[in-house]
Amino acid sequence: MMYSVDCSRLRFLIVDDNIHMRRIIRALLHGFGVREAHEAEDGAAGLEAFTSYSPDIVITDWAMPIFDGVELTRMIRQADAIANPFVPIIMVSGYAERRKVLEARDAGVNEFLVKPISAKALYQRIVSVVLTPRPYIRTKTFFGPDRRRNINPNYNDEERRNEGIGTGAQIIERPNIIDKGQSR
Amino acid sequence: MSDKRQEILAKLNASSTTTRARASVESRGSYEIIRPRITLKDKAAIYTDRPGMMNNAAIERAEKALEELSVEFFSWMDEEVIKLQRAFEDFSKNGVTNDSLTKLFKIVHEIRGCASTFGFPFATSVANGLAQIIVHCDQKVPPIQLISSHVSAIRAIVREDARGSTDATAKALSDQLHLITLNYLAQLPPISTDNIKPLAEVRAS
Numbered sequence: 335m336m337y338s339v340d341c342s343r344l345r346f347l348i349v350d351d352n353i354h355m356r357r358i359i360r361a362l363l364h365g366f367g368v369r370e371a372h373e374a375e376d377g378a379a380g381l382e383a384f385t386s387y388s389p390d391i392v393i394t395d396w397a398m399p400i401f402d403g404v405e406l407t408r409m410i411r412q413a414d415a416i417a418n419p420f421v422p423i424i425m426v427s428g429y430a431e432r433r434k435v436l437e438a439r440d441a442g443v444n445e446f447l448v449k450p451i452s453a454k455a456l457y458q459r460i461v462s463v464v465l466t467p468r469p470y471i472r473t474k475t476f477f478g479p480d481r482r483r484n485i486n487p488n489y490n491d492e493e494r495r496n497e498g499i500g501t502g503a504q505i506i507e508r509p510n511i512i513d514k515g516q517s518r
Numbered sequence: 519m520s521d522k523r524q525e526i527l528a529k530l531n532a533s534s535t536t537t538r539a540r541a542s543v544e545s546r547g548s549y550e551i552i553r554p555r556i557t558l559k560d561k562a563a564i565y566t567d568r569p570g571m572m573n574n575a576a577i578e579r580a581e582k583a584l585e586e587l588s589v590e591f592f593s594w595m596d597e598e599v600i601k602l603q604r605a606f607e608d609f610s611k612n613g614v615t616n617d618s619l620t621k622l623f624k625i626v627h628e629i630r631g632c633a634s635t636f637g638f639p640f641a642t643s644v645a646n647g648l649a650q651i652i653v654h655c656d657q658k659v660p661p662i663q664l665i666s667s668h669v670s671a672i673r674a675i676v677r678e679d680a681r682g683s684t685d686a687t688a689k690a691l692s693d694q695l696h697l698i699t700l701n702y703l704a705q706l707p708p709i710s711t712d713n714i715k716p717l718a719e720v721r722a723s
Contacts, residue, residue: 337559338566338573344558354594355632361587365580366573390558397627420541420554428631450634450642453580454572461572464562470541470552480551 339464341366347389348373349380349406350426351398355451359393359426362453366460377401381409385417391463393456396427396438403427404441411442411477419477420470422463426451442478444468591636592679598632599676601625606669614660622665623652629672637681640688644671647699654706664702671695 374380378400445459630645648668680688
């Protein structure tokens with residue numbers, strides 16, 4: 335039996351400080367059949383909108399004022415402190431570096447989409463979070479979608495998830511964007 | 519932490535609810551596997567006789583919507599270039615500070631993210647090189663001339679409306695700056711090379 339996604343049944347929250355990118359994402363969503371899409375212009379407004387609007391899917395940029403997209407994700411993933419910590423989060427970012435993708439994943443992002451954005455790529459991410467959702471994992475230092483997409487029966491090494499149950503994800507104060515970019 | 523941030527976090531903690539009521543939790547000793555009881559599949563999945571999970575009609579409608587919006591792209595790109603020029607002037611006139619460099623990086627990062635969507639892939643390519651320079655240079659003495667060349671190139675690409683990936687002048691400019699950027703980055707102390715996006719990859723995207 336085959337499934338497809340009826341996007342008209344889903345409510346979206348778009349968080350991006352660039353008004354033009356918000357318009358583009360909204361236009362794409364409307365093309366998919368989405369009827370309800372709310373916008374927020376920074377991470378703080380995004381978090382407020384998240385608690386009051388209860389979206390089914392969050393689409394967020396990374397680099398934004400007040401809270402960036404990774405901080406926003408960490409706050410949403412505080413398992414006992416917010417309406418729906420399981421909400422799928424699709425990050426749309428100009429960052430293409432592997433370590434950035436891993437950082438977003440470790441904050442609890444479900445899907446990462448490198449700009450430029452395309453209709454097909456965004457649709458694929460939506461289909462992925464709706465039709466093939468991964469379970470959530472909680473360890474001492476992580477709460478978010480299972481970071482393994484595939485089970486490797488031959489994997490026999492240490493596992494990140496054996497970090498122990500604790501207080502869930504933590505909000506971590508991070509240096510500014512230039513400092514973060516320094517890797518040497 | 520700013521007042522705004524503290525205010526939002528306080529509000530967030532006040533709205534505490536429990537996860538366990540809405541999910542099945544399987545304890546594995548040192549970690550838990552949590553499965554939400556209600557998923558989006560329950561809410562939005564529909565049976566179909568189409569092969570595959572992709573709805574091509576929906577994608578085509580979205581592409582058409584994007585095309586209709588594209589009449590605005592030149593003016594949007596122009597706005598980004600004005601912001602870039604302002605940030606560069608602030609950076610070069612008022613001295614190099616962490617703040618001015620951060621602002622410059624922010625707009626360069628915006629441009630590398632949106633320029634291809636707006637139809638200017640060579641502007642993305644140049645902005646990507648400039649972002650690498652800003653991130654990896656010695657921020658006490660950044661290469662102002664090299665940064666200036668990149669800013670000028672982005673302005674020229676947009677001013678000449680060099681959209682798409684076939685404009686020979688924009689391609690030559692972008693390729694030349696890419697080589698200069700690679701040479702510049704190569705002379706810096708060793709850095710993680712996973713940050714340097716190959717030009718071909720920039721174009722392909």
